[in-house]
Each structure stands twice: as C-alpha cells, then as structure tokens.
Amino acid sequence: MxxxxxxxxxxxxxxxxxxxxxxxxxxxxxxxxxxxxxxxxxxxxxxxxxxxxxxxxxxxxxxxxxxxxxxxxxxxxxxxxxxxxxxxxxxxxxxxxxxxxxxxxxxxxxxxxxxRSVVPSVAPLDALAELLRVLGWERGDLAPDLPVGVAFAGLSHPVLWAASRARLADLAYDFAAMKDLMIAQGWGTVSLLHRASPDLIHARNAFAVGGVVEDPATGAAAAALGGFLRAHGLLPADGRFTVMQGEDMGQPCRIEVDASGDGGVRVSGTAAPIPVA
Structure with missing residues (x-):
C-alpha cells in the first residue's frame, strides 16, 4: 500500500x-x-x-x-x-x-x-554537562527555577528549560556530537523548553539520532513532559497545558496535554492530509 x-x-x-x-x-x-x-x-x-x-x-x-x-x-x-x-x-x-x-x-x-501514553517516569540527567557542551549552552542559559532531568513516556527525553524565549530560538548544535550522545544515552529526542506560563510551554526537540536536526512536533516528548511536570508538582491545577512547537522552523504545531490524575498522559491534536501530486 x-x-x-x-x-x-x-x-x-x-x-x-x-x-x-x-x-x-x-x-x-x-x-x-x-x-x-x-x-x-x-x-x-x-x-x-x-x-x-x-x-x-x-x-x-x-x-x-x-x-x-x-x-x-x-x-x-x-x-x-x-x-x-x-x-x-x-x-x-x-x-x-x-x-x-x-x-x-x-x-x-x-x-x-x-x-494515552504508557506510564511516565523521571530520572536524573547525569550527562547535563556534556549535553550543554554539545548544544553550545552555558549553565546561565538555563531557567534557575525549573528542574532538569530525563522524562520518559515511551521514549526518554532530557528536559532543559531555557531562561528566555530568545535563548530557545537560537538553536545551533553539533549534529554529529549530538547524535553520538543521544545514542550513548538512549535518548529519543532532546527537549528544549521555555515556560511562558504554567499552561503554555514553547518547545524545540533536537532529533539528530533520527537523521533530522529538529522535529517540528513531538507528541512522545509532550507526554513525557506531562509526567515530568506531574512528578515535580509543576502542573496547572487542572493538569492541562499547551505545547507550542515548530514555530522557529516556520511549521507551528499545537499539542494539548492532560497529565491530570495518574497513569498515562493524554496528548491531543488535529491532523489533516497533505495534498501530493
């Protein structure tokens, strides 16, 4: 077919x-x-x-x-x-x-x-220093009030919070080194985030291990992020938030996440056919 x-x-x-x-x-x-x-x-x-x-x-x-x-x-x-x-x-x-x-x-x-994802989990980000080096980020580029770690809901994703939206928008990393690091750590994508408000998060996801620099929308990472925020007590009161991704690529994507309760995280979005010749 x-x-x-x-x-x-x-x-x-x-x-x-x-x-x-x-x-x-x-x-x-x-x-x-x-x-x-x-x-x-x-x-x-x-x-x-x-x-x-x-x-x-x-x-x-x-x-x-x-x-x-x-x-x-x-x-x-x-x-x-x-x-x-x-x-x-x-x-x-x-x-x-x-x-x-x-x-x-x-x-x-x-x-x-x-x-609905599999049950999420979180782990420490032991390779933080190496990841920052590959990204070309400094520790001062990270939001001081938000935790880093590794989030899982089917795939593992390191979670880094940019201190500013401008820092998130400026993405230029060593592709070969990132691919090697992701393979060594078993990461699916690298979640780079900026929290505009408790219910609105801007995201970029490096995907060198998959052969592309950046994924325009990453539902697996959004599910993992829901579990990560839940584990750290950072969810809005109703457990729901929106992830905006792909904006810096000219491919805006909207992911709705509901991490209320326990168990798997619910991730929602619309989809449509792409006309092809």
Missing part, C-alpha cells in the same frame, strides 16, 4: 508535523519499511498491521532507524483511519513500548486524536 501523507498537531492557521502512514503493512519486511521511511524523509513514518476490533500493531521508522514510539505519527495514523472509515473511532495501537489507546473525535477543523 502506498504511504499516505499527513500533518499532525496542526494549528488553526496550518502548520503541523508531516508523517507518513501505511494503513496496511502486513507482510512488509523491516527493510522495506525502512526504505519507505527514508524515501519520504519525514521524521517518522508509521506502519500499521491490522488486527481485530480496532487493534493494530504499529511500528515507526525515522529516515535512519526504527523508533519505539512516536506521538505525531500516532495521531496521524488514527486520523487517517477515521478519514478512511468516515467516522470517529477508538483504536488501540500496539507499539514496541506497549498498547497506546487512541480516541478520534470530530472538531470544527476536522478530526482530532487523543492518545
């Missing part, structure tokens, strides 16, 4: 993070999936193997390698299924990290999807 082209976590004015979606990859080899993902060049392409009752095996490939979990490709896949079926739906995607329930609902801008 030819891959579909979607953009996920769109804003009312457009934007969104492109993803490839193959709705029936049953019988497809790993090599073929990797080849398709590399040809598309999106940060991730999702490959679905249909099961029964709305259950699907799902795998994600970046241009360079398989990725255990990807939020924006999950949202894109769920909306692609709803577009195919012409109806809202409930799905369970069985990823390498475990089952990811997803609900698709209609909005005034088309379909939106809400996924």
């Amino acid at each position: 030819d891959p579909l082209h979607y953009r996920a976590f769109t804003t009312p004015s457009g934007g969104g993070n492109p993803a490839g979606v193959v709705l029936d990859a049953s019988g497809m080899t790993d090599a073929r999936m990797q080849e398709i993902a590399a040809d598309l060049g999106y940060s991730e392409t999702a490959f679905l193997d249909p099961g029964d009752g709305g259950h699907f095996r799902i795998r994600y490939f970046s241009p360079l390698a398989e990725v255990d979990f990807c939020g924006h490709a999950t949202v894109a896949s769920a909306v692609a299924l709803a577009d195919r079926d012409g109806a809202e739906g409930h799905y369970v995607f069985h990823a390498n990290v475990g089952p990811i329930p997803v609900e698709v609902h209609s909005t005034e801008r088309g379909y939106a999807a809400t996924l």
Whole structure:
C-alpha cells in the first residue's frame, strides 16, 4: 500500500508535523519499511498491521532507524483511519513500548486524536554537562527555577528549560556530537523548553539520532513532559497545558496535554492530509 501523507498537531492557521502512514503493512519486511521511511524523509513514518476490533500493531521508522514510539505519527495514523472509515473511532495501537489507546473525535477543523501514553517516569540527567557542551549552552542559559532531568513516556527525553524565549530560538548544535550522545544515552529526542506560563510551554526537540536536526512536533516528548511536570508538582491545577512547537522552523504545531490524575498522559491534536501530486 502506498504511504499516505499527513500533518499532525496542526494549528488553526496550518502548520503541523508531516508523517507518513501505511494503513496496511502486513507482510512488509523491516527493510522495506525502512526504505519507505527514508524515501519520504519525514521524521517518522508509521506502519500499521491490522488486527481485530480496532487493534493494530504499529511500528515507526525515522529516515535512519526504527523508533519505539512516536506521538505525531500516532495521531496521524488514527486520523487517517477515521478519514478512511468516515467516522470517529477508538483504536488501540500496539507499539514496541506497549498498547497506546487512541480516541478520534470530530472538531470544527476536522478530526482530532487523543492518545494515552504508557506510564511516565523521571530520572536524573547525569550527562547535563556534556549535553550543554554539545548544544553550545552555558549553565546561565538555563531557567534557575525549573528542574532538569530525563522524562520518559515511551521514549526518554532530557528536559532543559531555557531562561528566555530568545535563548530557545537560537538553536545551533553539533549534529554529529549530538547524535553520538543521544545514542550513548538512549535518548529519543532532546527537549528544549521555555515556560511562558504554567499552561503554555514553547518547545524545540533536537532529533539528530533520527537523521533530522529538529522535529517540528513531538507528541512522545509532550507526554513525557506531562509526567515530568506531574512528578515535580509543576502542573496547572487542572493538569492541562499547551505545547507550542515548530514555530522557529516556520511549521507551528499545537499539542494539548492532560497529565491530570495518574497513569498515562493524554496528548491531543488535529491532523489533516497533505495534498501530493
């Protein structure tokens, strides 16, 4: 089946993070999936193997390698299924990290999807000094009142808070050194953040390990961030916040996060097909 082209976590004015979606990859080899993902060049392409009752095996490939979990490709896949079926739906995607329930609902801008991540966790960021060196940041570039660490909700992401929006906007890092560091540490992306308010966070996510400098929208990192804020008592009272990402790339993306309660974190966003010739 030819891959579909979607953009996920769109804003009312457009934007969104492109993803490839193959709705029936049953019988497809790993090599073929990797080849398709590399040809598309999106940060991730999702490959679905249909099961029964709305259950699907799902795998994600970046241009360079398989990725255990990807939020924006999950949202894109769920909306692609709803577009195919012409109806809202409930799905369970069985990823390498475990089952990811997803609900698709209609909005005034088309379909939106809400996924629930695996249970999040946090850990210390032992490689902080090395990460700052690779980024070209100083310790004074970090927000003094916010904690650093490693957040997990399917993938591990170091969390750094920029002291200013201008510091976040100025991103130029050593790509080869970042890729090596991410491989050594087992990181999915590097979450670079600025907290404009308790319920609005600006994000950039370095993704050298996936073969691209920056991911325009990272649902997996947003889920992990929800767990990180919950663990540190930094959530708004209702547990909900918005992540704006991709703005500095000219691809604005909006990710809604609900980390209230315990267990998995809910991540929501709209998605739409990308017209292709």
